[in-house]
Amino acid sequence: MTDIRGWRRHVATAFIVAWLSIQIVTPLVQKFELPAFRYRWARFGWAMYSRLVPRYEVRLFRVSGAGQTEPIPTIDRYVRGYRSPEPMTRLALYVSEDEVHGRFSRLISYVAREQRDGYTYVASIRWTEYPPAGVPTVVEFRATSTR
């Protein structure tokens, strides 16, 4: 036998067509916002070394009723590797600024909900390098924990 025939060939053909369609269409729709066909950076678009990677510092802490800043206890339990209250320097390598803001606003709301101690929980983000256009240099998210 010198080639594949019959149903195996049909299955292989269907797989090849599906594979190539996905591989051609996905980066295209990721890279160009439809219907305006405007270029944008996005994941799954083969956009290697595409952006000036924004760098930011984030501080996670809590504020007592008297206005005193304190570290969030057991922050490592919520997200492994996070520290509080010292700033953490991070790169927004594969995320947009909205995703960065969304992640920390969700995190701080979650921590406040879990702690139930009356403190106000804060995530303070400071864009330090190549800040995204139209975004303030410092963005803060607060969530008050109810007892």
Added chain:
Amino acid sequence: MPRQPASSRWFALVPGYRLATVRVCLAVTTLVFHIPKFNRFIDAYAASAFHVPPALPFIPLLTRDGGVVLIILNYVAASGVLLGLGPRLCAWFLAVSGFYVIALDPGEHYAHNAQFHLTLLALIGCSSDHIPLWRLLAGNDDAGDRCPAWPEHLVRLQLSIVFFYALLDKVFNPHWRLSGTVLATLGVRDHAPGLAWLQAVNQAVIRAIPGAMSVLTTALELFLAIAFLSRPLRRAGIVVAFAFVAYLEFLLRPGVFAWDTVAALFVLVPSADRGWRVLHDPHRRACRVSASFLSRLDWLRRLRWEPSDASGNTDDATCLRLISPYGRAYRGPDAVAILPLALPGPFFVVMAMARFGGGFLGSRGYGPWYDLPFVVLALWLLLWVSGAVRRTARPVYAAAVRAMVRTGRR
């Protein structure tokens, strides 16, 4: 000979050694880079109480026990791909598990090199080469294993698609085009003092002419996207792609993308053609040992063994003598220097181990081990020096002798 139609070429049966070699090389990068990185993600994710919503709302979140099982299964599957034990199932498992981990938290877990690696794993999971690692290492065992060619063609097209979209990005991206801003601001890894000057020269050139470098990069990617589709450009495509990713890896920013690209390039090289002739003396023990060793590294089945007296050359039977498919003869250090071209799979594995093993030691503060692949490369290039000097010196010497004779006659 009439050319086969494209559909026949896709479904023809071809030697399975190419896909088996790609599989082994991918398995090595999976084991030394991809699995440790993804298992760290899994561990950190499973140990955290807070999670962002996954990219796909229907996928189950990873529990602590599930994470442990997935970590173990990843190692088992990667070993399966390496050894060729259930390689299709194992490769698809790794691809699906990798995309699952990315989908859990794309902001933290996504990387282009990871996407490329998982894509190649899925494609290698389509291969039905049925050549386990021990058969690949069995030397002269050429059972005529053949498999459908279409996974090789898909890998080739995938390379073309990746380079096409990379170039499209540079055309539309304001930070590339004629400005080259991204290139000018790229941070690079510092090397040991002996190599730092190379890095400094490269950085100086980029910063002096970022626009030109941006255009050059875009043009290179356009060439590669076309070369992987066009048969006449394929050989040039292999050389340019190798040089391009080697430059990215060693002079710009290291990452697994370069290694996966090189592994994928193996689908474009000849295999089972026995195109390289090795002349040896079967009566000498040293020759027999050398033949046995080399045949185990001949994963692509490119070497053909011939007694040295068959060509009428018995003078240097103790040395390695190679004759390329184009009839060019190499002996001694020249033959050793050319071996990686005939045996690219094992050379890839050695370099990958040097790169990621060195990276592992370097990251633990044991010294500038990041430069280990440079040392291996330098040793290899050193072997070329004697040949290059000889090739240069020979015509110079001949010209000098001619000139002296002419002067003497006068």
